[in-house]
Amino acid sequence: MAAALSKSFCLGYYFLLLCLIGFISHPAKAAVKKYLFDIQVKNVSRLCHAKPIVTVNGRFPGPTVYVREGDRVQVNVTNHAKYNMSIHWHGLKQFRNGWADGPAYITQCPIKTGHSYTYDFNVTGQRGTLWWHAHIFWLRATVYGAIVIMPKPGTPFPFPQPHREETIILGEWWNNDVEEIEKQGSKLGLPPNASDAHTINGKPGTLFPCSEKHTFAMEVEQGKTYLLRIINAALNDELFFAIAGHNMTVVEVDAVYTKHFTTQAVLIAPGQTTNVLVQATQSPNRYFMAARPFMDAPLTVDNKTATAILQYKGIPNTVIPILPKLPAPNDTAFALSYNAKLRSLNSPQFPANVPLKVDRHLFYTIGLGINPCPSCLNGTRLTASLNNITFVMPQIGLLQAHYFNTKGIFRLDFPDNPPSPFNYTGVPLTANLGTTLGTRLSKIVYNSTVQLVLQDTNLLTVESHPFHLHGYNFFVVGTGIGNFDPKKDPAKFNLVDPPERNTVGVPTGGWTAIRFKADNPGVWFMHCHLELHTSWGLKTAFVVEDGVGPDQSILPPPKDLPPC
Structure with a gap:
């Protein structure tokens, strides 16, 4: 009866719209929200002239994805543009389901021109504002849109209801x-x-x-x-x-x-x-x-x-x-x-479960450098690195290689610390300090707690860097200017109500410490969200191992996963 009433209501235009954007949902089970994303090139006018840009459904920005906490979402993406495409659902945790995360050559091979792929995922334990964007080359310049996750029915905002x-x-x-x-x-x-x-x-x-x-x-x-x-x-x-x-x-x-x-x-x-x-x-x-x-x-x-x-x-x-x-x-x-001023709400309903015990301590230095480039105009090329390693993108998805145990695609020897400690934020340095190229990842034990300190350096210049970790939220327990002091700075960490984020800024000439619990198995990208630095190699990935329980392993890949 309830289902019939819901269906009759949705026959009207107004209620059909509400059903599509998620403001009406069956109280007994999660709704399935379906979207069609058509990747196409369209002439768009801005400033003094029009130009063709890659769009979703011909719109710039693209459509907003409206869902409720607990919903299942299916987005069928068909690529009619000349470029390969992948879509990342930025901030959605994709529990056990890295196949829907989206970064090209990390969790999937891209969707080729004339092909389709359906991103199928659940929205669990999250509500608020996130967003989606292309995650290949610089295409997110025009391919992006909002994700609005409404709370479960009957759950009010913890602030005055807006008009x-x-x-x-x-x-x-x-x-x-x-x-x-x-x-x-x-x-x-x-x-x-x-x-x-x-x-x-x-x-x-x-x-x-x-x-x-x-x-x-x-x-x-x-x-x-x-x-x-x-x-x-x-x-x-x-x-x-x-x-x-x-x-x-x-x-x-x-x-x-x-x-x-x-x-x-x-x-x-x-x-x-x-x-x-x-x-x-x-x-x-x-x-x-x-x-x-x-x-x-x-x-x-x-x-x-x-x-x-x-x-x-x-x-x-x-x-x-x-x-x-x-x-x-x-x-x-x-x-x-x-x-x-940013602090987690840390209320009984929305607690801040900050890891207090750390199983794995990581310290990553952020460096810019200049490498030889015989084909470049001046014989050199700007690069970026973490712990002196400039990341090289593979030719097949890392998650696929990990899941099927394909050898020779990546190495699991990314260093926990920089190979050569130095005065990170001292006088400007021009040396690369032995920067190497490689697809090197770090293996993390399932359910272990990780503390990662990201340290800016003055290699070429100091600069702020917003780092995004896929598959997880993390707590920003500390930040400071200058070199991180492992003996003194942890005493000043906020372990009560630090902000919980998926993207954090490392301050210019400073450091940021984050903590997270590795309870989501898979291969998860971490990179600077300045596209310039990402393209220079300022990125890596974590391989979080499966646990022993029935719900602690990576789900099988979907049948329509794009081939490489």
């Missing part, structure tokens, strides 16, 4: 084919050209030429509270975000609820998400929302500011919006202060 919510996706825009730009940079051995604009929901805003029609606007009503789901989909920039005249209350990061705090600006690294509450209690007017890069390293700052508009109901479009006061591009003090 309405809006997704805000921060990105970058290139006037030319980003893949060709990246290839040109590789041939020269130099960084590719920086983006031509930053975007908010795919639109650069009125501060850019020829962009009057390309400005996102959000209408609000006086006295109402709004939830903004903010995602940084930019390839290479940490971003500040602010709204003129309005404070924001942070309530969630990376789909984990936080203790609430109020701020005038948000700092968000590529790959991260942040949910904020905004109260429309200012004088009715038009206010700019704005985003621009944070860069406190001695490098060229890409200072392009994207804008959108928060507009009170009844205010005409002819009113000139007010600009917010964003932190300075090199405002390190704001960045450190902002990140220090």
Whole structure:
């Protein structure tokens, strides 16, 4: 009877829409949400001209995936573009199911032109804002979208119920084919050209030429509270975000609820998400929302500011919006202060289960270097490394090689510590310190607890690095500037309510310590989420062994897993 009623309701357009996006679900069992992703090239107009870009369903950004906690999701991806494709569901843990994780040549071979693959996964124990994006080459420049996971029915938010919510996706825009730009940079051995604009929901805003029609606007009503789901989909920039005249209350990061705090600006690294509450209690007017890069390293700052508009109901479009006061591009003090305020909610309903005992201590140094390159313009090529190892992508999926015990694809000897300790953040160094190329992974015992310290170095230059770990959330138990001191710094770790994330920024010239429990068997990628650094080799992977229990091993691969 209940199923018949649910079906009759969904026959109406309004209720059909609600069924599709997940606001109606059967209370007795999880719903199956199905999506079709058609990878296609479409002409899209931004700035002063249109250009063909790779899109999902012809949209930029792509469609939002709406689900509820506990749902099963099936996304059939058909590739009609000229490039191979894979989709990563960023932040979804994919328990025992790395086949649905998405990074090309790590958990799957890419979907070739003219072929399809269905990502089939469960959303378990997670709720909040995540996102999806292409995970091959630089294609995530245009192939990305939001994932909104609503709580189970009857479970309220641990903050005031908003009147309405809006997704805000921060990105970058290139006037030319980003893949060709990246290839040109590789041939020269130099960084590719920086983006031509930053975007908010795919639109650069009125501060850019020829962009009057390309400005996102959000209408609000006086006295109402709004939830903004903010995602940084930019390839290479940490971003500040602010709204003129309005404070924001942070309530969630990376789909984990936080203790609430109020701020005038948000700092968000590529790959991260942040949910904020905004109260429309200012004088009715038009206010700019704005985003621009944070860069406190001695490098060229890409200072392009994207804008959108928060507009009170009844205010005409002819009113000139007010600009917010964003932190300075090199405002390190704001960045450190902002990140220090992030704390897990750690309530009885949403506890912070921080590992207190550590089974495996890892210490990874982050280095930039210059390697010989006879085919490059100046005879050298910029590279990046972890513990002096520049990662080489395999030709078949690492998960497939691990599952079927295929020999010769990777080695399990990634070092737990750098081979040659040195003054990591001292005077700038130009040597590579013996950097080697290789597909070397680290094996982790199932259910063991891991502490990983990521240490920035001054090899060529210090720089901030947002690191993303697939398959897991982790607790950010400590961070600092300078060299990590294993005798003194652990005493200052927060083991009570540290922020729980899937992507964390390693500060410029500093370190970050994370902890996680290795309870998800499989092969899980870890990499810098600056696409420039990832393409230079700043990445590795963990092989988490199977456990002994019936639910502690990798699930079999799906029949439609793309071949290599």
